[in-house]
Amino acid sequence: MGDRQTTEQALAVHRLLNSQSPVLRAALQGGRRLPLPDVHPPQADLVATLALRRSAYRYADRDLELTALSAWLRFSVGVQRFVPAYGVNDYPLSMAPSAGGLDILRAYLVVRRAEQIPPGVYRYEAVSHELVELSTGDPFDALQEVYVQPEFAQRAAVSLALTARLDVAFAKYPLRHYRTLHVDSGVAVQNLYLVGTALGLACCAVAGFDDAALASLLGVPNTEVPTMLFAAGHAAADPAHNGGSPSPTQ
Template sequence: MLAREPGSGRDEAIRGLSVGVGETTRNGDRVARRTERALAVHRLLNSQSPNRPVPLSDKGRIALPDIQPPRADLVAALAMRRSGYAYEDRDLEFRALSAWLRFAVGVQRFVPAYGRPEHPLGMAPTAGGLPSLGVYVLVRRAEEVPSGLYRYEAVSHELVELSTVDPTGALELVYAQPEFATRPAVSLALTARLDVAFGQYPLRHYRTLHVDSGVAVQNLYLVGTALGLSCCAVAEFDDAGLAALLGTPDTEIPTMLFAAGHAEQR
């Protein structure tokens, strides 16, 4: 298992980039300009005005169990991979949730990079190995995880509790198809960190951030298929509404929702 101790997650990885990127005022101004230009395009595409979500603080942590990878043939998983809309009406098993996150969007290995002896690289790779991909878990029903909103910390393999409010009602307003809020056991929200990306790359990297999310989506499908989950990536949602629900800063934009639960047995 590659997990590290609590507190060694995304925030430390981002701080570790300071050696490679630099923390000068000039660089900070350049990142801010790039971010604002990308946000202007993002808002225009979504016909939305600037939003200021209320940030959510960490309320606690749930350690996910060490788990063996699912036994599956890659070609078989690819052949069986499809969007599923039929879910069993039961809790998502704790070990299945742990395995799904660990092997789809967890840490693959640690390497010397960005001035750090152990910089984490993900199972879902990102451009430059940057910690620019965010993963949030919105739980309707899952074993040992109360309903609520969580941020997945890949390095320590933990769920960071952000809210204990059942997200179903809010998701019904966020999903263009509200049935995705009430049928799956959980929804995953993927986000892109513009401030992290533009500290290293030019403005055109806005496009690459969405490619990074697409790589994570394929991982979620394949690992979910191997675990017997019914999965569906959903791109049609209210961006501002989801950002408000997640409590992300305006420099972190939602890129995809992903619904999952145990596949209905027929």
């Protein structure tokens, strides 16, 4: 799938921008599947949610509740509807729309503290609304190597990573679409902020991360590149602590 030459050109651009050399890595194979519970959407006024939206730098010292996690994923990056497209009758379209409706973005969850979800790395499967276990164990040490600001590794209950599938993108679009991949990722980031805010979560989009280290932690193939990290957890008890210093992602 995809235009191999265009994909390699985009990867070369990506590595140049990140001052990194190609890294050969083995893709992680999916293990057990953890179904997420059905949940109702958060009841919140859109304008009020936009006014409350913040980048948070401190988080409550407790597990992220399973219902909150499920709702956050479902209504941020889950399936919105199914349509006839690309040769199938029930093609899934995401809550976070992408150019051409292509299934380009992937969401991964790096869990440190979550209710009923053991620490480890998971891929979110939007159609079935479940997590696929990729690796187990506390990812703290690896996350410290990923974040430019390693304090996020300790503070956030979970870190959600967005990736883009270059082979899927360039099966339809030319090299210029490398730019649009990041627009698609930005749409998903705003969804994560707004749904997280409506659920009362503390959230922060983090652009400062080591691409190669994150790709290795997630075990993604070489044609899949990380585009954003997103730290989340329950909000600290004192709202004043969630402001912090302004950042480019705020």
